[in-house]
Amino acid sequence: MAVAHRPSQRTAQTRTSARSSAQAAGLSVYAGPFGPEQAERLLWRGGFGPQPDEASELAALGLREAVLYLTRPGPVTLEGPAPVLEDGRPIDPYGTPGDDVLWWLDRMVRSSAPLVERMTLIWHDWFATSIASVGSQRLMIAQNETQRGLCLGSFDRMFAAMTIDPAMLVFLSGAENVKEAPNENYAREMQEIFTLGVDGGYTERDVREHARALTGWTCTWSPASKEPEDFHFDPARHDDGVKLIYGRRGRFDWRDSVRLVLSYPSHPGYFVSRLWSYFSPEPLPAKDARAAQRLYVSSGFAIRPVLEAMLVHPLVYEGPRMVKPPIVQIAGMLRAIGRYIDTDIWVGEANMAGQLPFSPPNVSGWDATKWLNTGTWQARFNLASAIIGEQRVLSPAEDSGTVPGDPRALVEAASAFWGSPTLSAATSGALLSYAQSAAVDAASKEWQREEFPVIALNALRSLVAATPDYHTC
Amino acid sequence: MGSDFTDRACGCEELNRAELLRRGVAQAGRGLPAIEPGMPLPAGTGLSRRGFLLSSAGLALSVYGMGSLLDPAKFEEGIARAASGPEGRVLVSVYLQGGVDAMSVLYPAGEPLYGKYRPVLGLAAGAGPVFSEDPRLYWNPLVAGLAQLHSEGKVSVLPAVGYTDPNESHFTSRHFYEVGATDANLATGWMGRYLDLTGTPDNPLQGLCVEDSLQPSLATARVPVATIERPPSYAFYARGVGGVQQELMYDSFNALGQVGVASGDPGMAQSGQAALSAEALRERLAPFQPAPGTAAPALPAGYPRSSGTFPARMAGIAQLLGLGMPMRCVSISTESVFDTHNDQAPRLTAGLGEAAQTVYAFQRDLEARGLADRVLTLVWSEFGRRPKENASAGTDHGAAGCGFVIGTQAAGKMIGEWPGLAKGLDALGNVRATSDFRGLYCSLLEQWLEYDASAVIPGAARMARPRVVG
Numbered sequence: 001m002a003v004a005h006r007p008s009q010r011t012a013q014t015r016t017s018a019r020s021s022a023q024a025a026g027l028s029v030y031a032g033p034f035g036p037e038q039a040e041r042l043l044w045r046g047g048f049g050p051q052p053d054e055a056s057e058l059a060a061l062g063l064r065e066a067v068l069y070l071t072r073p074g075p076v077t078l079e080g081p082a083p084v085l086e087d088g089r090p091i092d093p094y095g096t097p098g099d100d101v102l103w104w105l106d107r108m109v110r111s112s113a114p115l116v117e118r119m120t121l122i123w124h125d126w127f128a129t130s131i132a133s134v135g136s137q138r139l140m141i142a143q144n145e146t147q148r149g150l151c152l153g154s155f156d157r158m159f160a161a162m163t164i165d166p167a168m169l170v171f172l173s174g175a176e177n178v179k180e181a182p183n184e185n186y187a188r189e190m191q192e193i194f195t196l197g198v199d200g201g202y203t204e205r206d207v208r209e210h211a212r213a214l215t216g217w218t219c220t221w222s223p224a225s226k227e228p229e230d231f232h233f234d235p236a237r238h239d240d241g242v243k244l245i246y247g248r249r250g251r252f253d254w255r256d257s258v259r260l261v262l263s264y265p266s267h268p269g270y271f272v273s274r275l276w277s278y279f280s281p282e283p284l285p286a287k288d289a290r291a292a293q294r295l296y297v298s299s300g301f302a303i304r305p306v307l308e309a310m311l312v313h314p315l316v317y318e319g320p321r322m323v324k325p326p327i328v329q330i331a332g333m334l335r336a337i338g339r340y341i342d343t344d345i346w347v348g349e350a351n352m353a354g355q356l357p358f359s360p361p362n363v364s365g366w367d368a369t370k371w372l373n374t375g376t377w378q379a380r381f382n383l384a385s386a387i388i389g390e391q392r393v394l395s396p397a398e399d400s401g402t403v404p405g406d407p408r409a410l411v412e413a414a415s416a417f418w419g420s421p422t423l424s425a426a427t428s429g430a431l432l433s434y435a436q437s438a439a440v441d442a443a444s445k446e447w448q449r450e451e452f453p454v455i456a457l458n459a460l461r462s463l464v465a466a467t468p469d470y471h472t473c
Numbered sequence: 474m475g476s477d478f479t480d481r482a483c484g485c486e487e488l489n490r491a492e493l494l495r496r497g498v499a500q501a502g503r504g505l506p507a508i509e510p511g512m513p514l515p516a517g518t519g520l521s522r523r524g525f526l527l528s529s530a531g532l533a534l535s536v537y538g539m540g541s542l543l544d545p546a547k548f549e550e551g552i553a554r555a556a557s558g559p560e561g562r563v564l565v566s567v568y569l570q571g572g573v574d575a576m577s578v579l580y581p582a583g584e585p586l587y588g589k590y591r592p593v594l595g596l597a598a599g600a601g602p603v604f605s606e607d608p609r610l611y612w613n614p615l616v617a618g619l620a621q622l623h624s625e626g627k628v629s630v631l632p633a634v635g636y637t638d639p640n641e642s643h644f645t646s647r648h649f650y651e652v653g654a655t656d657a658n659l660a661t662g663w664m665g666r667y668l669d670l671t672g673t674p675d676n677p678l679q680g681l682c683v684e685d686s687l688q689p690s691l692a693t694a695r696v697p698v699a700t701i702e703r704p705p706s707y708a709f710y711a712r713g714v715g716g717v718q719q720e721l722m723y724d725s726f727n728a729l730g731q732v733g734v735a736s737g738d739p740g741m742a743q744s745g746q747a748a749l750s751a752e753a754l755r756e757r758l759a760p761f762q763p764a765p766g767t768a769a770p771a772l773p774a775g776y777p778r779s780s781g782t783f784p785a786r787m788a789g790i791a792q793l794l795g796l797g798m799p800m801r802c803v804s805i806s807t808e809s810v811f812d813t814h815n816d817q818a819p820r821l822t823a824g825l826g827e828a829a830q831t832v833y834a835f836q837r838d839l840e841a842r843g844l845a846d847r848v849l850t851l852v853w854s855e856f857g858r859r860p861k862e863n864a865s866a867g868t869d870h871g872a873a874g875c876g877f878v879i880g881t882q883a884a885g886k887m888i889g890e891w892p893g894l895a896k897g898l899d900a901l902g903n904v905r906a907t908s909d910f911r912g913l914y915c916s917l918l919e920q921w922l923e924y925d926a927s928a929v930i931p932g933a934a935r936m937a938r939p940r941v942v943g
Contacts, residue, residue, distance in 0.1 A: 320740060388712050434721060459714040468741035
C-alpha cells in the first residue's frame with residue numbers, strides 16, 4: 001500500500017512552532033522524552049491511532065513538529081480504496097440508513113488528516129445533533145461537512161454556523177421559533193451546553209430574550225424528498241422588538257445572540273475547559289487554563305492555537321490515560337491492520353460499543369466518563385473478531401508452520417498484529433500467562449503442540465485488544 | 474420505549490396510552506405514567522418484579538408478586554415440587570390486541586344489511602366456508618384454521634360476547650375483561666384471583682405470561698406469577714478459538730481485569746472493572762446461551778413464518794407444557810394490533826391470518842404432544858368494532874365482539890347467538906351482547922378449573938353459566 005501522507009515524508013515546519021506558541025502564551029510545555037510511546041498517545045488522542053510504524057516515524061519529528069504534522073495537515077486526501085460492501089455495492093450515505101456512519105468512518109480510516117476527523121468528532125459531540133430527531137442523513141452529513149470545514153478555524157464562525165445549521169434548526173427547534181410563540185430550546189442549550197456551561201451566570205430572562213432574538217428561521221417541507229428544505233430567515237417571523245440580554249438593550253437578532261454569548265465573561269473559561277476535556281481526563285491547572293483563555297480571546301476565538309498549546313501540555317504525556325471513544329477504537333483498529341470499509345457491520349458494532357456517530361444520546365453528547373461497562377466491554381471484545389475477519393484469522397491446518405511455539409513470541413506476534421501498542425509489564429505478564437497455559441501447558445500430544453499455539457494466537461489477538469492498555473491511550 | 478411502540482402503533486392515541494400504562498405496570502414501582510382521570514389503574518400495579526433464572530428449564534423469568542413474599546431462593550424447588558405433582562388442567566388466554574372486528578372473523582354475508590354496512594370491506598358470501606351453527610355467518614378465509622377446528626367439534630364460538638353498558642375505551646373495556654368485572658377499581662386479574670386461592674407461594678410458573686410484561690389477567694395479590702424473558706444474549710467470541718483455549722481465555726478476562734483495577738490509572742481501572750463484571754456476568758449466564766453456531770430452533774410444523782414472535786411464543790407454551798412445567802393459567806397477547814380504524818383489509822390479512830394460523834398450529838401441536846385433553850384455550854379481544862364501516866376503509870370502536878374457547882374438551886357449541894344487523898344493534902349502532910364474559914369466566918372456572926366461581930368473579934351468583942366443557 002502506498003502511503004502518501006506519513007510523518008517520514010514531512011518537511012520541517014518553518015512557520016509557527018506549537019511549542020513556542022504555547023510557551024509564548026504562558027502554558028506549560030512537556031519537556032520529557034518524545035518517543036514512540038508518546039507519539040502513539042498523541043496519535044490516539046489527536047486522531048485514530050497509528051498506522052503501522054507511524055508512531056516511530058512521528059516520534060522522529062520531535063514533539064513540536066509532531067503536533068504541527070497533525071494540526072496543519074495541508075491538502076486533505078483520502079488514501080486507499082473507497083468503501084465497497086460485501087455485495088459489491090458502494091455506500092449510499094444519503095439514502096441507506098447506516099451508510100452515513102460508514103461514510104464518516106471511512107474518512108476516519110482513510111483521511112490523510114486524522115486530526116481533522118477527530119476534531120470533527122469533537123464538534124459533533126459538542127454540538128450534539130441526532131439523526132433520530134433530524135430524520136435526514138443529508139442534513140446530518142451537511143452539518144458534518146460544515147463542522148469539518150470549520151474544525152480548526154475560529155469558534156465564532158463555528159458557533160454562528162451551528163446556530164443556523166439546518167440539522168440544528170430542526171434538532172433544537174430553531175425552525176419553529178417564531179415571534180408569536182418563541183421556542184426557547186436553542187436559546188437555552190446554546191448557553192448551557194455550547195458556550196457558557198450550566199452555571200454560566202446567565203438568567204432565565206436571558207434565555208427568553210435570546211429566544212426572541214433568534215426568531216425568524218424557518219424551512220419548508222419537501223413532499224418529493226420527504227425532508228425539510230429551503231432553510232431561510234423570514235423577517236416576518238422575526239421579533240424585531242427591543243430585547244434585554246445580559247443587561248444590554250437592543251433590537252437583537254441571531255447574529256447579536258451569537259456575538260453576545262461569545263463576549264459573555266464565562267465563555268472563554270467554558271471553551272477552554274470543554275476543549276481540554278477531550279484531550280485529558282485531568283483538568284488543566286488553573287494557571288495554564290487562564291493562559292489558554294487569554295490565547296483564545298487574543299487570537300479572536302481561534303481554535304487551532306489553543307489546540308496546539310494543549311497538545312504539547314505535559315498532562316497529555318504524563319497524566320492519566322483516557323478511555324478511547326468506541327468509534328475511535330474501531331477506526332483505529334482498522335487503521336492498524338490496514339483494513340478499509342468493506343462491510344456495513346461497523347454500524348452495529350459501533351452502536352453496541354456505545355457510540356453510534358450521528359446518534360448521540362442527547363444534546364450533551366456522549367458521556368466520556370462511562371464508556372466501559374459489562375455491555376460495552378463485551379462489544380469491544382467481540383469487535384476484535386469482527387475486525388480480524390475471516391481473511392486474517394489463523395487456522396491450525398495452514399498456519400502451524402509459521403506460528404511460534406514460544407509463549408513470549410506468541411504475545412509479541414499478537415501485539416504486532418495491532419501495531420505493537422504499548423503494554424504495561426503487568427498486562428504483558430497476564431498475556432504471557434495465557435500463552436503459557438493455552439499454547440504450551442494444555443498441549444500433551446504432538447498435534448496439540450502444533451495446533452494449540454495457532455489457536456492461542458487467535459485468542460491472544462482478541463485479548464490484546466481487550467487489555468486495559470489498549471482500551472485507553 | 475416511545476419510538477419502539479409507535480413503530481407498531483395503530484393510529485389510536487388512546488390505545489397507545491393504554492399500552493404505555495400497561496408497560497408501566499411491567500416496571501412496577503419505577504414510576505407509572507400519569508393515569509388520566511377516569512382511567513382505571515391496571516391490575517398488577519405495585520407488584521414487585523424480580524429476575525430469576527430457572528436452571529431446570531433454561532428459562533429467564535421475571536417473577537411478579539408482593540415484594541416481601543418474593544423469595545427467589547425457593548422458586549427452583551417450588552417449581553420442581555409442583556412439577557412432580559399430578560398434571561393439572563391448563564387454561565391459556567390469548568388476547569387479540571386492539572379490539573378485533575368480529576364481523577371480519579365471522580362475517581354475516583347472509584344478512585341483507587351486510588352490504589349496506591360494509592360496502593368497501595364486505596366479503597362475498599362464498600369467499601369462506603359457512604358457519605354451520607348459523608347460516609347467516611361465514612368464516613373469513615383468513616381464519617380457515619378455526620373453521621377446521623370448529624368442524625371437528627373443538628371450538629365453542631361466542632359470536633357476540635360483551636356486557637351491559639359497554640365501554641368503548643380500549644383501556645377501560647380491556648381492564649374489565651382482565652379483572653373479570655365491570656369494576657374500574659379491581660386491582661387483581663380474574664386468573665390472578667383464582668391463583669391466589671389455589672396456588673402456592675413458591676411456583677411462579679402457575680401463572681405464566683409469555684411476553685415482556687405481566688398481563689393484568691394474571692395479577693395476583695398473594696402468590697407469585699411470572700413472565701418469560703428471552704435469556705439475555707451474552708456471548709464472547711474470538712474467531713478461530715474454542716475448547717480449552719477459549720475456557721482459558723475467559724480466565725484471562727479476570728487476569729486483565731485485575732491488572733486494570735490494580736494499575737492505579739482511572740481509565741485502565743474502568744476497563745478492568747468492566748472486564749471483571751463482564752466475566753462474572755458471562756459465567757452466570759453461560760448455561761442460558763445457545764451453543765456456538767446453533768440457530769434458533771425451528772418451530773414445529775404448521776406454525777406460520779413470522780417477522781414477529783407470536784407464533785414462536787405460542788409454540789413455546791406447548792413446549793413448556795411438554796416439558797412438564799407446572800403451569801395452570803397462561804396468558805399471551807398477539808403482537809398484531811387489530812385497532813383497524815383505517816385500511817382494515819390489508820392489516821387483517823397480515824395480522825388475523827397469522828393469529829388464526831398460530832392458534833390452529835398450537836392446537837395441533839398440543840394434540841401431537843398428547844397434551845390436548847388438559848389444555849383449553851380462550852381467545853378474546855376487548856370489544857368488537859362498529860358494524861358500519863367508516864370513510865377510511867376501517868371500522869371504529871364497537872361493543873360486543875367475538876370469543877372462542879378451543880380444545881378437545883371444549884363443548885363445541887355456540888354460546889349466545891349472532892343478534893343480527895336488523896335488530897341486534899344498540900342505539901349507538903354497536904352490536905348488542907348475547908353472552909357475558911363474566912358468565913364465560915364462571916363457566917371456565919367451574920367446568921374446567923373445577924373451582925367455585927363465586928370466590929373469584931364478583932356477582933357470580935347472578936351470572937348465567939354457558940356450557941363450555943364436554
